[in-house]
Every structure is written in C-alpha cells, then in structure tokens.
Amino acid sequence: MTQELGITVKKNQDSSEWYTQVVKKADLADYAPVKGCMVIKPYGMKLWESIKDDFDSKIQETGVENAYFPLFIPESYLEKESDIVEGFDPEVAWVTHGGNKELEERLAVRPTSESIIAPFMSDWIRSHRDLPLRLNQWANVVRWEATDTRPFLRTREFLWQEGHTAHGSEEAADEETMLRLEQYREVIEDHLAIPSILGYKPEHDKFPGAKYTTTIETLMPDGKSIQSGTSHQLGQHFAEAFDITYEDRDSEEKAAWTTSWGLSTRTIGALIMAHGDDEGLRLPPSIAPIQIVVVPIFQEDNKEEVLDYAEQISEELEDKGLRVEFDYRDHRTPGYKFNEWELKGVPLRIEVGPNEMEDDAVTTVRRDNGEKEMGLDREQFLEDVKDVLEDIQQSLYDELDEYLEENIREASSKNEILATIGKNRGYVKTKWCGDEACEEEIKDEVSAEIVVLPFREDSKPATIQESDEEIEGECAICGDKAKRWAYFAKNY
Ligand SMILES: [Zn+2]
Structure with missing residues (x-):
C-alpha cells in the first residue's frame, strides 16, 4: 500500500489521529481556513444526503412540511426568550457591519432557530384548526465552539435539520417529541447500523427553557458516548414568550405547546468512529454511496474479454437497483484499487479475472469481516447478493451491539x-x-x-x-x- 493512500495508525492506539486520517484519506472532508469549519467533499456529502433522504421521507410521511427561515436573527428576537439567550450567548457569532456601515442592531448567525421561527408561528396560528403546525428546515447553524474542533464531530458550522411544531395539548406535544426521537432511532439503528440508548437528559442539562429533552446516545469504540440527536418538549414556555396562541373550540385564547428536534452532520462522525477499522471506513450497505465495487483483473492479452465480463456483471447488479462502481481504470493495479475501496468502506468487492470469466463465476470479499469467497457461480451470486448485503448490515450492527452490552x-x-x-x-x-x-x-x-x-x-x-x-x-x-x-x- 502506498504511504499516502493508507491509514498509518491503528484505531485503538491513536483514535484521534486515526479519525483525522480517515476523514481526509477517504475523501469525506477537508479543513477550512476558519478553524472549526469544514469542507464536506462529495463522498462525505453523499453520506449526509442519504441520512437526509431517509429522515426527510419519515417526517414528511408523518405530517411535517419543509420550510426555510433566515440565517440572520435580529438581537431583539433572540432576547425575547431569556433561556435561549443565556444558553447560547457564549456561542453566538454576531454580524455587526453591512459593508462598511455599522448595523443599528446586531444580527446573530443562527445557533438554532426557535427565536426566528416562533414569531411566524405566532402569526400563522389563529385557531385550533391551524394545529398541529409542523415545520422543518434543512439548514446550517453556527455555534462558536471554543474547545477542540474536529470535522463532523465538533464543528463551529454544521448542517442539520431542525423541526419546530406547535400543538393544542400537552399530550400531543409529548407524542410529537417521542415520535421524532423514535424516527431518529430508526435512522441511527436501521440505516447507520449503530445500536443506541434512548432516554432523557437530566433536568439541568436539557435544552434551555424546555420542559424536557430526550436524546439518542451511542457508544463509540473509544468508550465515549455521543449524542446523535435530541428531541425537546418545550412546554408552553416558548409559546408564551413569542405569543403563539390559538382560539380553542370554546373561543378561549390558549397558549400552544411546542417542540423542537434536531439531527446534525455529527452523525457522520459517529458513523466513521463506530464502524471504521485499521483499513479505514466500513459503511453499512444501507447508507454506502457505493454498495459494490467490481474490480477486473486482467493481462494485456485478455483485457478486453475480462473487461466485458466485469462490465456485464456490473450492469446485472445495477439492474437489481444496487449502487455499483465498475473500476476499469487501467493506470491503477488491482491491489491499489482494493486498498482504496477498503479505505472508502465499500461493503462488498467483486473480483473478476480470467478464471472467473471461464467458469462464469465471481470472487467476493466482504468489507465487514474480510471474508473472501472464490469462484461463486455468477447466477447464484446474483440471486443471493441482496441477502449478502443485508447480512453485512446486520453483522455491523451486531458487532456494536455486543460491544455495547459488554460496556x-x-x-x-x-x-x-x-x-x-x-x-x-x-x-x-x-x-x-x-x-x-x-x-x-x-x-x-x-x-x-x-x-x-x-x-x-x-x-x-x-x-x-x-x-x-x-x-x-x-x-x-x-x-x-x-x-x-x-x-x-x-x-x-
Ligand atoms: Zn443522590
């Protein structure tokens, strides 16, 4: 393996350096000129888009609509809710100038959007018929972290979704809070194959001003816990501060019950940490941008036939709706390609050379456990391939589940x-x-x-x-x- 391609430290010896190398060498992200910000590269962005698609379809099926609110929040808006001010003040980035002119009022770059969304909810909600109101936005937020920043895990700017809802009763807000937490669980456990623990945050650690905060926590291989998503029951506190009221069936004016919930690009950090090994990333098939890579192994004299055969297999796999990369590059050796796709975490590798071609067969190598199977009958393999991917997804989950139980x-x-x-x-x-x-x-x-x-x-x-x-x-x-x-x- 060439020096610049592979990971040069063991995960369990220096997990921090290991993490940094995987992020860079697997082409997930790059460092930005401003400390704590990151450039998400296309391969990393595909992971985020997959998480986004998965969660977005779940919330849209359960009554949430996407909207978009401004990046800048006037200081006076932020100040309407004192808990938010106190909770986020040390981390807020402020805009003080527009061009050369000092602004009359400072603008916060949103650290979270309760204080800009709530006033509009107040406007849009008139009667009980307007409830529940369920909004979500996919956006970036900025929290000026002073501590150690690391791509995905802890960044000053990150991408996330924030859901904001208003309801006519406490029970409805409770249900909403728990429904979104359960949907986070589905994303983290089913899509990312990471077992987790669901529960409440202690009272003193809840979202500023909330009635309670629920969290989904996952255990990382270094023994630390990471908060993958949170869902807050905000009570009537925000509704009172921002005048989100409605006329109930008896024409009485009442404050609504609100919730908010968020999942961020930090989940990608958890994904890298949870499944990666000394060779690099290991991606669960459900989220992997490339599920199967087909690597042809040929000499000059059989190049054309082997490439044809490999291409045929790639197409057959694509026809099954799988995400496939046919790596026909001829300036790279098969060994280099194996290492590169292992580093990038592709769940299943197919090797085809002259022997496989003659026998109408394939050789497969699983990324989760390195298991190699030679000379599998091609048709049988095509029939079994989806089960193999499911098995990889499950085995990655089971490995972590065992680790969690033990710890x-x-x-x-x-x-x-x-x-x-x-x-x-x-x-x-x-x-x-x-x-x-x-x-x-x-x-x-x-x-x-x-x-x-x-x-x-x-x-x-x-x-x-x-x-x-x-x-x-x-x-x-x-x-x-x-x-x-x-x-x-x-x-x-
Ligand atoms: Zn005690």
Missing part, C-alpha cells in the same frame, strides 16, 4: 462508580436521586457525567410508553430514594 456496567456506590469509570470504557449504570449535586460529585473527580436517563431498564430501544417507570432502591451517591437509572460516561 454497560452497574455500580452501586460512589467509589464503585469512580473505580468503574477509571478502569473501563463505556457506561456506568447507577441508581440516581435526581439531584445535580450527586452528579457533580462524580464530575469533580473524573471527567464523566450523566449522559442519559434511559427509558427502560434494559436500555434496549425503548417503547416510549414504558419510559417512566419508577425504580426501587437508593441513589448510589447520597443514599436518598432513587428516581431513575442514570448512565454516566465520558462524552463528546
């Missing part, structure tokens, strides 16, 4: 929590009274915090209705009556 450890005292965090990666599951002070005691000694209060005790994908069970026993830290299970972890 949730229960602890029942403060010392045990500290020792478990100190010794292991992953989540420490413990009973918690709900008091922030108890979390602080842990935070002060190790850089871990409560990342999620899982919906269900076994932490498997939640059925939302079971989410609020009371638990027995005492808080592991202070000994008072416990309210919930809490998962401590280091996080991104």
